[in-house]
Amino acid sequence: MTRTAEDFSPGRARLMALYEDLLALYGAQSWWPADSPFEVAVGAILTQNTNWSNVERALERLKAAEALGCEAILAMDVARLAELIRPAGYYNLKAQRLRNLCRYLSEMGGLQGLRALSCAQAREGLLGVKGVGPETADDILLFALDRPVFVIDAYTRRLLRRQGLARGDEPYEVLRQGFEQALPADVRLFKEYHALIVEHAKRACRKRADCAVCGLSEHCLRLEVE
Known part of the structure; x- marks a missing residue:
């Protein structure tokens, strides 16, 4: 059957089987690596590209400068902020995006203010911040605010395509909603699933796949293999 761009409904059994296979391969990841919810939000901006x-x-440089805080970032000269986050790349652009996010959080009463909103309201607000797209917003919602939102990234698309579950070019919302409709709304499950996909992409399912170290060969279409 030829998949259409709007077709992503693999079902709970297949998605949970993939999750269990990843968990057996790599174990629980207990991710996102950060010391505080605000650090998660900053990291969600910095990890872009x-x-x-x-x-x-970049985070260590912010910490060393005692600048890993909303007020500190807003008070800092944007050129100084850009220099601190230089290791993350696109530092001038990301400095402005961090300030945009911090300005919004300040207006909302911080992350605690976002927690008072429904998930849909918080997501809409984050998406209204210049420089915050769906993946970044969902990173913040899931890992900083503990909301059951499934994050879709390039690694997820690659794995789904190679496992024959999706074409890989579906709209972001189609894939996100496909996961959320098929799986139980479990924050811990969503965090672990995303982290396991990232780990698998780093170890085996790279742009040029290394099938020799991959434990998911049963359903893999073996696209772009070494």
């Missing part, structure tokens, strides 16, 4: 090791370096 870069890897987490670069984000960690």
Whole structure:
């Protein structure tokens, strides 16, 4: 059957089987790596178009400058902020995006203010911040606010495509809603599932797949193999 761009309904059994396979391979990840919900939100901006090791370096520089706080970021000269987060790449753009996010959080009474909103309201508000797209908003909702929102990233698309579950080019909302409709609304499950997908992408399901170390070969279409 040829999949359409709007068709993503693999069912709970298949998605849970994939999750259990990943969990058996890598174990519980207990992710996101951060010391506070606000650090998660900052990391969600910094991780755009870069890897987490670069984000960690940028976060450490913010901590060393005692600038990992909403008020500190807003009070800081944007050029100084950009220099601190330079390791994360696109530092001028991300500095402005961090300020946009912090300005919004300040207006809302911080992350605690967002917690008082429904998930849909909080998501709508975050998406209204310039520089915050669906993936970044959902990172914040799931990992900082503990809301049952499934995060879709490039690793997720790649794994779904290679496992024959999706084409990989479906709209973000189609994939997100497909997961959320098929799985129980369990924050811990969503966090672990996302973290396991990231771990699998780092170890085996890279752009050029390394099938020799992959434990998910049974259903894999073996696209772009080494």
